[in-house]
């Protein structure tokens with residue numbers, strides 16, 4: 001089976017699928033597009049003009065990172081979802097909630113001023129507290145083994161780890177279990193290798209292009 005992931009270098013949703021593909025050691029090709037100027041072929045294959053899309057055997061196209069990840073999991077050896085249907089359904093719920101956490105993070109990254117930053121931070125923390133409150137001893141979301149929930153949240157943690165600590169986006173006093181989970185995930189090779197080599201530079205540049213509160217806090221990098 002030939003798998004081709006269509007990606008935008010900074011997209012956290014694509015990254016979820018790259019992590020899953022790498023974790024499952026599934027061979028795949030990755031094609032990058034510029035989301036600000038997508039090529040004509042992308043409009044033909046992506047029903048909602050969003051990445052990720054996974055092209056299977058050069059013809060069938062799947063969309064939505066959570067769905068793509070379950071497909072990758074289904075067609076490769078072993079399972080990254082709990083066998084128990086109830087726990088599996090709960091995992092799906094948290095994966096879906098992970099999208100809200102990424103949206104919160106995006107709102108923070110584009111907050112225009114201190115006031116909107118504070119408002120967005122309160123919202124983001126309100127949502128992160130929900131996960132903090134139900135996380136167990138770890139090291140992974142489901143305990144001892146890596147699952148698709150881990151693949152779904154790692155991109156969020158990778159971005160927060162690049163933000164100046166002084167901003168208090170993910171303070172360890174408030175979120176000790178989240179911070180410990182984040183450290184576990186960011187230490188995994190499949191997470192570290194799930195972005196392009198100069199991701200941190202591209203990300204910082206992207207933040208600065210937005211302007212606003214977070215942009216002012218990012219150090220200027222030379223590329």
Ligand SMILES: N[C@@H](CCC(=O)N[C@@H](CS)C(=O)NCC(=O)O)C(=O)O
Pocket residue numbers: 008010011012013014035049050051052063064065066099
């Ligand atoms: N729920 C989708 C979200 C995907 C998404 O929002 N992708 C962004 C890039 S990070 C995108 O393609 N945006 C282009 C657009 O919305 O026009 C998923 O999980 O795959």
